[in-house]
Amino acid sequence: MLEKLLSGPKTYYLWLLFxxxxxxxxxxxxxxxxxxxxxxxxxxxxxSWGLYISQFTYFVGVAASAVMxxxxxYFHHYKKFRRMIIFGEFMxxxxxxxxxxxxxxxxxxxxxxxxxxxxxxxxxxMFYDMLVLTGYLALNVVIGWTxxxxxxxxxxxxxxxxxxxxxxxxxxxxIHTVTAFLYAGIPGRHYWLTAIMAARFLSSAFCSGPALxxxxxxxxRRLTGFDPGREAVKTLTTIIVYAMCVNVFFYLLELFxxxxxxxxxxxxxxALLFAGHGGHWVSRWMWAxxxxxxxxxxxxxxxxxREHRAILPAALALLVAATWIDxxxxxxxxxxxxxxxxxxxxxxxxxxxxxxxxxVCAVGALVLSLLWKMALGVKKESRDFAG
Amino acid sequence: xNRRGFIKAAGLSAFALIGGAAPFDEALAGIxxxxxxxxxxALRAKRWGMVVKTREFRRPEDYAFLADVCRKEHNVxxxxxxxxxxxxxxxxxxxxxxxxxxxxxxxxxxSSVFPLLCNHCDNPPCVRVCPTGATYKTEDGIVAIDYxxxxxxxxCMAGCPYxxxxxxxxxxxxxxxxxxxxxAFPTRMIxxxxxxxxxxxxxxxxxxxxCVEASDGRIxxxxxxxxxxxxxxxxxxxxxxRRKPSLGTxxxxxxxx
Amino acid sequence: MxxxxxxLAGIAIVAVLFSAPFWVGRLGRDYKDAGIVPPKDxxxxxxxxxxxxxxxxxxxxxxxxxxxxxxxxxxTAADGRIWTVSLQNTCLSCHAxxxxxxxxxxxxSSVYPYCWTCHVIPVEIKK
Numbered sequence: 006m007l008e009k010l011l012s013g014p015k016t017y018y019l020w021l022l023f024x025x026x027x028x029x030x031x032x033x034x035x036x037x038x039x040x041x042x043x044x045x046x047x048x049x050x051x052x053s054w055g056l057y058i059s060q061f062t063y064f065v066g067v068a069a070s071a072v073m074x075x076x077x078x079y080f081h082h083y084k085k086f087r088r089m090i091i092f093g094e095f096m097x098x099x100x101x102x103x104x105x106x107x108x109x110x111x112x113x114x115x116x117x118x119x120x121x122x123x124x125x126x127x128x129x130x131m132f133y134d135m136l137v138l139t140g141y142l143a144l145n146v147v148i149g150w151t152x153x154x155x156x157x158x159x160x161x162x163x164x165x166x167x168x169x170x171x172x173x174x175x176x177x178x179x180i181h182t183v184t185a186f187l188y189a190g191i192p193g194r195h196y197w198l199t200a201i202m203a204a205r206f207l208s209s210a211f212c213s214g215p216a217l218x219x220x221x222x223x224x225x226r227r228l229t230g231f232d233p234g235r236e237a238v239k240t241l242t243t244i245i246v247y248a249m250c251v252n253v254f255f256y257l258l259e260l261f262x263x264x265x266x267x268x269x270x271x272x273x274x275x276a277l278l279f280a281g282h283g284g285h286w287v288s289r290w291m292w293a294x295x296x297x298x299x300x301x302x303x304x305x306x307x308x309x310x311r312e313h314r315a316i317l318p319a320a321l322a323l324l325v326a327a328t329w330i331d332x333x334x335x336x337x338x339x340x341x342x343x344x345x346x347x348x349x350x351x352x353x354x355x356x357x358x359x360x361x362x363x364x365v366c367a368v369g370a371l372v373l374s375l376l377w378k379m380a381l382g383v384k385k386e387s388r389d390f391a392g
Numbered sequence: 393x394n395r396r397g398f399i400k401a402a403g404l405s406a407f408a409l410i411g412g413a414a415p416f417d418e419a420l421a422g423i424x425x426x427x428x429x430x431x432x433x434a435l436r437a438k439r440w441g442m443v444v445k446t447r448e449f450r451r452p453e454d455y456a457f458l459a460d461v462c463r464k465e466h467n468v469x470x471x472x473x474x475x476x477x478x479x480x481x482x483x484x485x486x487x488x489x490x491x492x493x494x495x496x497x498x499x500x501x502x503s504s505v506f507p508l509l510c511n512h513c514d515n516p517p518c519v520r521v522c523p524t525g526a527t528y529k530t531e532d533g534i535v536a537i538d539y540x541x542x543x544x545x546x547x548c549m550a551g552c553p554y555x556x557x558x559x560x561x562x563x564x565x566x567x568x569x570x571x572x573x574x575x576a577f578p579t580r581m582i583x584x585x586x587x588x589x590x591x592x593x594x595x596x597x598x599x600x601x602x603c604v605e606a607s608d609g610r611i612x613x614x615x616x617x618x619x620x621x622x623x624x625x626x627x628x629x630x631x632x633x634r635r636k637p638s639l640g641t642x643x644x645x646x647x648x649x
Numbered sequence: 650m651x652x653x654x655x656x657l658a659g660i661a662i663v664a665v666l667f668s669a670p671f672w673v674g675r676l677g678r679d680y681k682d683a684g685i686v687p688p689k690d691x692x693x694x695x696x697x698x699x700x701x702x703x704x705x706x707x708x709x710x711x712x713x714x715x716x717x718x719x720x721x722x723x724x725t726a727a728d729g730r731i732w733t734v735s736l737q738n739t740c741l742s743c744h745a746x747x748x749x750x751x752x753x754x755x756x757x758s759s760v761y762p763y764c765w766t767c768h769v770i771p772v773e774i775k776k
Binding site: 422423424425426427428429430431432434467528530531532536538539540565571572575576577578579580581582592593596597 | 696697700704707710711712715717718721722723724725726727733734738763767768769
């Protein structure tokens, strides 16, 4: 199937070239980070995790969200998702690759990273995170590749793939639960110490991941003519709406406990995120996220609006932006501010940090482009292409 | 076997080789033909602990002096800004004991500062979260770091409720004289986490921790499980508190207020 | 298999080239060629010289784990002598000649251990 990567329009090659340049450029910045250490970043003694780990967290969610296509297809025999399920699986592959890279660029001593396997520490949630992420990557590569090959040969996928698919459904929930446990089991970080963290992670993943998938598929439809299918889009949008409602609901639950109990530890991080003692830039973003979340719901809840060809992408984009700010920025900053002495240390990612993060995203985009190119090539041959 | 099958099998076995060969390094332990043991002079305890008689400290400079002793003893670099490295330092009551803040504190509580260092907890979250075992608890209750093994993931810094840990954002040698102040003790390298080690290297040769020695009896150090030890006798005779007791970490550093 | 003969020959050539450093290394060179200067006053290292030469790195790893994790900072050698388990304070006090001992052999063997980013090289021989 790899031969599908070798032929394409000029724009395809230009896109790959662009990504490679981006990767090379940010690779240079990463080399500088290797030499000068994480002093290049905006992180500090008080805010010791930043953009890298928050992006890791966000993209674990994107990876897990493939299950929103797989579960209806295999548990409920919802046939309409069959055409685009491969894109979800391949997006999960790209997302897990990005997660791994985000961890690597965050390490102070990356050449020692295999210590996690050489000296496994079963008491550490990170150990399990490593296990579930590599497992999930392997599952999606195997399942994606095998089913796509079966489609190319116009046969049914082999029977042994079914148990793997069921396993991958459970596994998807596990990766984001374990990622939430990284945070939710830490004493003394008020914003994270909440039992609803894993549920909140999953709900936010199950709306933002499929929303990102749909946006990318709309782009693919414009570029190649591949149609994911009207009914499938409609169903997936419904799933997104439900997940987003649950996501917003869970956040409101946090707000209730924090502010009705009046316990400073619970309320302060949230007050800080939104009211920004001393004018923290993140408050503007958090208010924007809240506004975008509500606006996206306003556009997605009425069926007449969400089925509109122009409104749907805009609403999904708002949703992705809102959930990204919540999990990709607010989560980490809220966890570290105030710090362990109830003081405020500002965190602002530096240019180098953002460049390296963009480089990791470019690697993800490259993996995604190549995998999707292959899938589109196969779909084109099997005439399962335009709606 | 067709060509495809061969390539698949070759790839899998190469993967297994790389993945499987690595852990055998550990099995090579037991290289030295001799025997290991404690130094005869080594101080021993079931559980090391510290008691700070804060009433006997008058001014912030008293603590700053001890922090300097600690810096010199362990080659702790002095770095300005938020990416700094600290083993022992001091701060106001409200920051050291944020759970115990009083709206109308007495004059001494309001104006005094208190020392901060690693609490060497009985139930340390940093040890729990460390993915490589680089941070561990020794038999006698010291929470230590193996700087050789630390991968610099900083999970322990997120995990520590006391802000006791510092990450080497920069190469610490750039901020130390050459040779470093204490040539008998190593420095750290860029990209690892460090903190107070209760002077394990001094206890091993029969000496009290550097700050304790320099404090003229204002900081007590000894076995918390021995009712006759200096710290225990002081705790029995005075009201004392620990930092953030509600978190269940059970710190080994007590403050007589 | 198609073109079996050239393929096998190619594999053989690659295998030889790939393992060449090992064979070249075996051609009559040993540690003496590095020109290391051993400490003058001592005849024996803590253990048998051959063991120290070939496995000092593993022994140091063992020392590290015993000292840091087991708190066993005293080592009684096979000959009964007692040593403090410390690279910086025991090994380097005798092997004070870092440039002419450690470094010379490490460079000749193309190994670049980074012990010295933390462990302090004794000052008098540093230059």
